[in-house]
Amino acid sequence: MTLLPPADSLPDPPALSDAARWRTFLWLWGSQALSVLGGGLSAFAMNIYLTQSRFPLEAQKPELAAALALTGLGWGAAAILGAPLAGALADRWNRRRMMITCDLLGALLLVLGVLMVTLGTPPVWLLTLFTAALGLVGTFHGSAFDTSYSSLVTRDRLPRANGLMQTLWSLSGLLSPALAALLIGLPALARQGEVPLLAGALAGLPDGVALALGIDAASFLLAALVVSRLHWPQPPRQDGGRGRPSLAQDMRFGWSFIGRRPALLHLLLTFAGVNLLTSGVGVLHPLLVRFTLGTPVDGTGAALATLWTALSAGGLLGGLLVSVTGGLKRRRVLGVLLPMIAAGTAHALSGVAGSLPLTAACVLAFGVMTPVMNAHSQSIWQAQVAPELQGRVFSVRRLIAQFTAPLSTALAGLLAAHGGAGSILLWSGALMAVLASAQLLNPHLRRVEDPLPEAPPLTA
Template sequence: MKAAPTADAPANGWRTFLWLWGSQALSVLGGGLSGFALNIYLTQTRFPLDTQRAELAAALSLTALGWTFAALLGAPLAGALADRWDRRRMMLTCDLLGALVLAGGVALVTLTTPPVWALVAFTATLGLIGTFHGSAFDTSYAVLVPRAQLPRANGMMQTIWSLSGLLSPALAALLIGLPALARSGGGPAWLAGIGDGVPLAFALDGATFLLAALVISRLRIPTPPRRDLPGGETGPRPSLGQDMRFGWRFIFARPPLLHLLLTFAAVNLLTSGVGVLHPLLVRFALLPDAAARGLSQGAALATLWTAFSAGGLAGGLLVSTWGGLKRRRVLGVLVPMVLAGAAHAASGVLGALVPVCIAVACFGLMTPVMNAHSQAIWQSQVPPDMQGRVFSVRRLIAQFTAPVSTALAGLLAARTAPGSLLLWSGLILVLVAGVQLLNPVIRRVDSPLTPAPVLGAEVGD
């Protein structure tokens, strides 16, 4: 797969992107390993007793929310710095810090019984490092890849997350079981002496950070000069606070981008609760059918989530091969969104494991298609030297509804059948996306937008 060099990308930009993509794929897989291993550690080692159910639920929630809130709240600062600093060095620093934090995680679970607050601090630190790395990474490959190839590159990025969802649970389970296998089969003494394989998963994740750092250290990744400064690069520079506010001004001054962003915020509000609803759906609606097929509750849930990841992988491969729409890309966002909403609604009423898995896989298939087209729109409409500041605010607005969705799903599921919640949230999503298909503002999102502002009026405030 090779893209011809054009005026909007360096001659070796596609090759550089492939190296970046490969190293990022390994890092995402490592992150999936360590995240799954942490949940296993909390469930089987830290809070193994039935009487510790409340403590376990609190620990699982707090560690997840620690990562989420650190990533979201750190996004504006990370984006501002991505436009002020050398992006290659920023990624390199984050990779090295990530490896260091994971080394600390290995020591934490090996040498002591860590309190929950220490594990929350551990996940929050990783979330903060991740958002700084993501701000630099997401804005880097847009200057490497020719504009016509952006949907293909974005499709390749989407496959990373789906592939991690498919592989990381099985690999983590294998690593966690290695010490017990070594004890029973006469394996190495150092391995047999470890209580479980959770430190191995953390160490492997740290190794992927180091490998990514090695790859980045060998690449040349341009940082575009800022064009929003009075007098150019030699003129006065805005303060960090002004840069952090810039993304808000940019987005709210462009109604088509704002409408697209709020649509994704609605999508996250309506669908992010599946992490709560799917286990309940399996337990209260699908378990008799799963038992008839010889599957336990855990195996049925694993099958459901594997179907979603498999659909996402297929969708990412589809966009990577096809390359996506070159014109009217907003249709590549909204039409898959309608189909995803219909699949989401169907998953709540089909009532048997296989049909529900098919519906969930269809939802997964549509997700990378709409995400890749959306990313291509933003990369085309936001100048490369402003993408750090704008994309960080974009991430904050689009994703702040995800934890709200999870909390609402837990509250509503206590009073309403999970299938009904999936049905109605899916139907509302179909309605939202259908209305946006008729919205003349969002349909202009592919057209040239208002020129980006120069910061001259604010410099020195």
């Protein structure tokens, strides 16, 4: 095993061999996998907390739907609205230090979250503010992270790196549900004498939500420690001799860049449509498990963990597929649209499967397709945007592609309060498949990988 090198002992990436650069990327990837895993624990624990502890009764279905929607909306809205500022700062600041700062802020927020759930019953509005703060920190961290590895990894390894990035989220989702369900149940087991070594520490807790949040905080601290021992340079800015633009000009730059490239804009709008149709699953899956599939209250956590595990197992398989094969070398847009059609079909079938095993199989298929289309999209963008511009451009890319996700969460909560979660999944998946099929005929998307034409310098 290669020992982690001290921060100041690594030369700048241009002086590193390909193998050394890849090894540094793997350390960076592994460090962030820790915090992503911790974040998955917190997210799943909060969902179980709302579904099983706060609003367990069928008569509380509207309140549960509203709470799930508000907490999801708070996280998503803060993350997306903060993206332009985060991207501009990622191109201005040292990206490594920005990641460390965000990891430390995330740990601090989670410690406050532990206090919040152990000292009383926090109202839904406070939980919404808490998730919004985590979402804002996450988007700053993501802007620094996403733009760091593309300048560290050589171009021929980027598709494999993108595949590993997809497996990062999927691996977290695969492990987090089972770990969170275990942590949630530990205090009850301690009170029953099943875990005598922890009885004194855990018996007084109503559930394991605080424990999950505390482990998440520790994962952020460990990630910050690892990143502090690595080093990579920030790409030099290219401002065309016009002097350093203002922060507001930097925030507008990404809009100008994408607006002058219709092919990239059409790709973004396609993902915006897909996110509108599918991002409500965080609200719909708990309701599907509890009311459509008829799962008893005390089995909700395990059933929901089954779906989340299936989704993440599929994502892990899809990410590994891209990592091993490198994905399509040409016509990568087909690697986006064809998996998108398959994912929409699986999403629709998950709403009418009628049993937990069949629903999990559909969710697994959806999970396999998602990292395949995401990795190919990321490779297209990295080939079209210079590293020194990626912070500003990718942040606007994230905003345009994902601004519909909070709307999807809110809409899912509204519709599910008055209708069945299964029918919502059916129609949203069918529309996703139709949208992706139509984009196969879009002339802009067929040219999205063509070399960009020369254009006058963009003014920030």
